[in-house]
Amino acid sequence: MQEATGPLKGLRVIELGVLLAGPFCGQLLGDMGAEVIKVEPPGQPDPLREWGQVKPDDKSLWFPVVGRNKKMITLNLRHEDGQNMLKDLVAKSDILVENFRPGTMEKWGLGYDVLKAINPGLIMVRISGYGQTGPNAKKAGYASVGEAFGGMRYVMGEPDRMPSRAGISLGDSLAATFGAMGALAALQHRNATGQGQMVDSAIYEACLSMMESLVPEYGVAGHIRERTGSFLPKIAPSNVYPASDGMMIIAANQDTVWRRLAEAMGRPELADDPKFKSHVPRGENQAEIDALISDWSRKLTQAEIADVCEAHGVPCGPIYTGKEMMDDPHYAARESITQVPHPHFGTIPMQNVFPKFSETPGNIRWSAPETGAHNEEIYGDLLGRSDDDLNALKESGTI
Template sequence: MLVLELGTLIAGPFAGRLLGDMGARVVKIEDPGRPDPLRTWGQGERDGRRHFWTVHARNKESVTLDLRSEEGATIFRDLVSRADVVVENFRPGTLEKWGLGPGELHEINPGLVIGRVSGYGQTGPQAKRAGYASVAEGVSGLRHLNGFPDQPPPRMALSIGDTLGGMFAVQGVLAALVARATSGRGQVVDVALTESCLAVQESVIPDYDAAGVVRGPSGTRLEGIAPSNLYRASDGLWVIIAANQDTVFRRLCSAMERPGLAEDPRFVDHSARGIHQDEIDAIIADWAAERTAEQIRDTLDRAGVVVGPVNTVADVVRDEQFRARGMLVPHTVPGVDDTVLGPGVVPVLTDTPGQVGRGGAPEPGFDNDAVYRDLLGMDDARMSDLAARGVI
């Protein structure tokens, strides 16, 4: 399967990464003079390189092509005639302005699946607005749910709205490919960052519609779900204890040597514990404060209670479970004798597992020869001329 990835920054490249992880041939197309800014993102630097791009560029080939020029658009149309999927995350109307909208592309390749990620979607009164993940999180109400009551709603230290948009785009692309197997026709997969953030909000909308409940931030816990919270151990570390299911709560009470709590009318079932959440949290917090984090985890693991640490990345890269499942993978950097660790492939498939076969961070145009010669049959003279004129 051949995927052409357009666009920049996170949502589109993340969608392309997921497809590449599962075996698609992904060709990332960048403007010759304006490479993806994601190449310069990331908080850590080594030998003048940042590494956000390393992960999102894995399993991809990198070519340069000026889609704004008529000649570049013609070359893109030639690639489209051979492709299965196009993924893009430009502002709506951009491809149409270049004469490369879905109508034109489907004339060339009726079976093409076009994944389009934008701030607000391809239709509606706000479709033409620029949109980033941070604003999408706010517009969708997702940001309002984060943090603590009466404090400014913080963002997660990630562009989670972009990631959700990329994941929904891949879900839609795969569904469209399944549909194409029956109909023979491609279609447009229209993904909005705002809607992607809205889609993960569980019962927020029905809670409001049915009962007028405006859910808000609840700090380290979920209101009405107890006990499921952070508790500080005697060594200062935080431990997550999640025992909100009745059977698990009884096991927690036994492990704390307080079996009678499970029969206390305040805590006897899920609804009662939700009403008396502060009280049960205080009891568990007092118990945890007398034990180290390791003692808490060992005790509750033996009792069958759901428990875990709050790991930093330094803890994560040492985690034996992640390592055993191949979730910490060296990524090679083409042209450089170096590797950098990155996340593995999710999900794990038993018969056709994904892999990080090609490393990350190819330079812009690194694969021009492989793509333009092999796919389009260009010769040296043609490629030299196009490069000299800034088309590739």
């Protein structure tokens, strides 16, 4: 088993909750070197262990990613003994991550006030749909609901149909990322003062934070941003364009880059056309400029478009699936995808640790272990419980 190498080595994280937001936050911290102890109720493993569009041999290909670098224990937080054992863990930990509906931890006698009294330096990351306060706090809030409430869903998709969604759980992942970022900022505060704090990451607010100028556009100008499909209004040219064998992204919305694209197209005169010469008129004539580029691009292959754009310093690129990612030399050179040992598949490819650190690079020590795989290590070695105690706790359904 590999040793942690990341900048968070030496920190201990307790991960509670299920599905994506809490576990992804734990994954991020574990990738950066923290010891992450994931808690699952006995007999009720995280449903994410069964999720995924493709399950060879009925094995999840999602959970090995989100469960990597974690130590797995079982613990029933509805039992008093389980609550007391969590408190023992809190006393020896730095960060606790949970993504239950607000009020759940308090119902179990494990609210932040209780846990902070045990460990004043504890940082408690709480991820939920609507946050820990406000009239909606205790409502159920999955990623899709948070994306809608935070304004993201309304602007996603084509203008002539219902809002679309990304093919991933953006809201959960964004809230988890903000939770991890908040935990690291809280660590800096703790280093200065010795005091922990609560980090309240709401899915809808994580989405709201990504909405650029949407709020002042309405608040100042009364404008409601609408769905526009593959482009942003008034930002031209920047779109998906056809190739003879597929499609390419070309982004040339800066004046100097647009001039270079016009030269690459063999139409340098377009750069001086009053309709296209600067940012504002290009935005006003967006459909026309996109049509001109499409007429040029569809006669070329993806490789030919890439070559001519690169030669002229114009940003462009293909739209990748997993297949192209696995074959791409840039991915290989940066080790963006890595092979991780897996007990069933031998090895499993997955995205590597990001961002990259020059002095303390994060690493993937193992893929997701089985439920309860580290009970003896955590309860025996860390908390000092005897074998007899562990057997009794298991028989009582506590672990």
